Amino acid sequence: MAAPPGSPRTPRMADPEDSQTRAAPYRLRRQNSEILRAQYIDVRELRICAGTWNVGSICPPSDLDIQEWLDRDEPADIYALGFEETIPLEVGYMIGTEDTRPVAAWEHIIHEALNKKCPDKSKFEHHSDSPARFNPSDYVLEMDNGLLNESSNDSDGELHLLDSARSSGSGHCLQPLDLACDVSIDNRVERKRPQYVRLISKQMVGVFLSVWVRRSLQKHIQNVQVSIVGVGTRGFIGNKRNGNVEEIHRRTVFGNPVHILGLPQKIHDHERIIWLGDLNYRLNLSYERAHELISKQDWNGLFEKDQLKKELGKGCTFDGWVEGAISFPPTYKYEFNSEKYVSDATKSGRTPAWCDRILSYGKGTRLLSYKRAELLFSDHRPVSAVYMADVEVFVHRKFQRALTLTPYKG
Secondary structure, three states: OOOOOOOOOOOOOOHHHHHHHHHHHHHHHHHHHHHHOOOOEEEEEEEEEEEEEOOOOOOOOOOOOHHHHHHHOOOOEEEEEEOOOOOOHHHHHOOOOOOOOOHHHHHHHHHHHOOOOOOOOOOOOOOOOOEEOOOOHHHHHHHHHOOOOOOOHHHHHHEEOOOOOOOOOOEEEEEEOOOEEEEEEOOOOEEEEOEEEEEEEEEEEEEEEEEEEEEEOOOOOOOOOOOOOOOHHHHHHOOOOHHHHHHHHHHHHOOOOOOOOOOOOOOOHOOOOEEEOOOOOEOEEEEEHHHHHHHOHHHHHHHOOEHHHHHHOOOOOOOOOOOOOOOOOOOOOOOOOOOOOOOOOOOOOOOOOOOOOHHHHHOOOEEEEEEOOOOOOOEEEEEEEEEEEEEEEEEEOOOOOOHHOOOOOO
């Protein structure tokens, strides 16, 4: 109950010096904590390949080769692949039972592409001021050797990813696909473990997200969750552009069943974010003028009329988001199984455009490549972006040493 004006209980104005005095011990403790933390955290890099493809509501053939899209010449550690229009966008499909058959076909194709034997060029050269690639086995060996005489518990050698483990995955994680192949050797059957396993997959009507990781990384990834937000008519039709982007930002919440302090719940709570999809932004150009610039391969002139470029420059809907330089032709709209754009200029929305985009947000990522693949399967061309992302690695041996050598001052 509030005291009346003039009462002895009326609170006085806080003294700024008192606040600073009280805050000083907290700042000192935090500074000491950060110094201590730096002694047992190593910064390494993960290679991430993000891809988006509107597949035009066509179920793919089982032998479809997508290795060009996945940039398999230089394998990534994590693949985050988004598909649009995996089923026909018709009312019967969207309000009825979800058709999962195309999703199963795509997962089979992804698995085959990622687990084909190919040259591993993942050992890159780095400048002296750049973090090294993250190799889980190196850290496990280091920790096991360091703790060999201290403990026989296998969990002592466990490595934990600290910030980059905050993936936007599913609340009900699926088990990795059991698609290991059988290899016959000397009349004996051995089971070959795939190099990449599915971390999570989720379908919402025609939109489908599938995340795959190196098997060696799987046990180090925690708190994988998915949040589904339906936008458009009745929440079923996946309309795009500004209003839907803002709604997704506002309504997306990643639930945390155990309410662990510090875990992100909203999109912008995460430190490194990738936004991908058929965003449906178009070119403010006539059909004729767009084709004229395409024939000249004048991508800069074409890009000046791109709607998403203007939105990124306004600092509103996508404030703080960045996109790589576009140096490839518009990804939409092609004739199916053809290298030709549709020639009917009388129909709305048929002017070529970069509908399929990948954006990033936050520090600690650097873009290595941004390109499209020449797969003729759909009326869109798939797009991929490859990033190197900083990850903080907890090294148990260094942590034990820091505790031993650093006195705690309460």
